[in-house]
Amino acid sequence: EVATDLMEQRNAIPTLKNFRSRPGFRWPSAEFKSELMRPPTISQKFTWYVVEEKLRKALNNHGLKNLKFEFAVVSSNDASVTQLKSRGFIREVEKQDTTNSLQIIYPFQPAPGSDLENLVAEEVMMMIVPDVKSAALKEMHWMIIGAVFFTLMIVTAFYVTVSALLRQKKMSEIKNDFINNMTHEFKTPLATISLAVDALRNEKVLENREKMNYFSGIIKEENKRMNKHVETILQAALMDRQEVQLNRTPLDVHILINDVLENYTLQLAEKNGKVELQLNAANDVIDGDEVHFRNLISNLVDNAVKYSREDLLLRITTHSTSKNFVLRVEDNGIGMSKDTVRKIFEKFYRAHTGNIHNVKGFGLGLSYVKTIVDAHHGKIKAESVQGRGSTFTLEFPLLKA
Numbered sequence: 001e002v003a004t005d006l007m008e009q010r011n012a013i014p015t016l017k018n019f020r021s022r023p024g025f026r027w028p029s030a031e032f033k034s035e036l037m038r039p040p041t042i043s044q045k046f047t048w049y050v051v052e053e054k055l056r057k058a059l060n061n062h063g064l065k066n067l068k069f070e071f072a073v074v075s076s077n078d079a080s081v082t083q084l085k086s087r088g089f090i091r092e093v094e095k096q097d098t099t100n101s102l103q104i105i106y107p108f109q110p111a112p113g114s115d116l117e118n119l120v121a122e123e124v125m126m127m128i129v130p131d132v133k134s135a136a137l138k139e140m141h142w143m144i145i146g147a148v149f150f151t152l153m154i155v156t157a158f159y160v161t162v163s164a165l166l167r168q169k170k171m172s173e174i175k176n177d178f179i180n181n182m183t184h185e186f187k188t189p190l191a192t193i194s195l196a197v198d199a200l201r202n203e204k205v206l207e208n209r210e211k212m213n214y215f216s217g218i219i220k221e222e223n224k225r226m227n228k229h230v231e232t233i234l235q236a237a238l239m240d241r242q243e244v245q246l247n248r249t250p251l252d253v254h255i256l257i258n259d260v261l262e263n264y265t266l267q268l269a270e271k272n273g274k275v276e277l278q279l280n281a282a283n284d285v286i287d288g289d290e291v292h293f294r295n296l297i298s299n300l301v302d303n304a305v306k307y308s309r310e311d312l313l314l315r316i317t318t319h320s321t322s323k324n325f326v327l328r329v330e331d332n333g334i335g336m337s338k339d340t341v342r343k344i345f346e347k348f349y350r351a352h353t354g355n356i357h358n359v360k361g362f363g364l365g366l367s368y369v370k371t372i373v374d375a376h377h378g379k380i381k382a383e384s385v386q387g388r389g390s391t392f393t394l395e396f397p398l399l400k401a
Helices: 002-010 030-037 048-061 089-095 132-200 209-240 253-262 265-270 290-306 338-343 365-375
Strands: 070-075 082-085 102-108 123-129 248-252 274-279 285-289 313-320 324-331 379-385 389-397
Touching (some): 048 082, 248 290, 290 324, 338 379
Antiparallel strands (some): 070 082, 070 123
């Protein structure tokens, strides 16, 4: 583009076809006519500054504003003869770096068959772009950054979408497991109540007060059991909305532990269980909610009983530091895998499928425990070895005097 413009300006002189023949006019000689009509060379017509400005303008028009370059106009017969050159051209030529530089050569030639075909001096424009790879990267860096940015956006969107789908699938599985467990937990007491009601309608039972008391007692116990399930679900709903209300009072934790264990006498007997108490805390008084803290201990004991084999050994130990009360609940049950340990405090989570009815519950117990521990500004840590048992360690701030 620039070379063509230079040639057009250089050749803008009268040609032989513009001369009209006059009667009796003769050229002194053919050499004189050739010299008279010969156009000037590029170096004679333009300065290096003008050529550089034209090259710079052309590069700017093509979006290459900051591209560095050097140029020269040389004789096509002898490239070492530089008739017109930029300031750094010789330096770039001496580098002889053909690997990292781009070299462009354009000959100045008139169109074939024109009047100037044999009159124009043979010249060549040489243009060198040093370190062309770096120059290309600089010119394209915004495009590269944009491409990388949009690629990251696409990858991120894909990751978020896949994560959402997997999370949705997991939630669907948890929901189905919860519904199955809830159905089973309610179906059993309802069936028992139905049988007890049918028995109460029997005339022989109606005539026997002892049997009436027995079956009415069954209905009452199963009703309590259903009510406990409902309360558990309502507690989960309150925890989900972060509406846990604590009625804080000074609590003697050792007394609460003994009270809770009395309620598990029958369950422990069924598993041929044994309890070891090592209540060594010099100070066991904390500021807490008695109802929630009692439920917390009950859930830990209940969890140990549920997930145990015969000959259960439940060890409960306490100790205190200058600031904290530490409770440790250890069992020799079936234990948990590392993956299960990481998830046991998630709501509705139960090991493996979660839809196992030989172990009763909704998978809310340990989630509730974690929520109550956090509400009391405490800490809880779970440790377990599959096949050997689990250990839960809890810390709570002592009541300030």
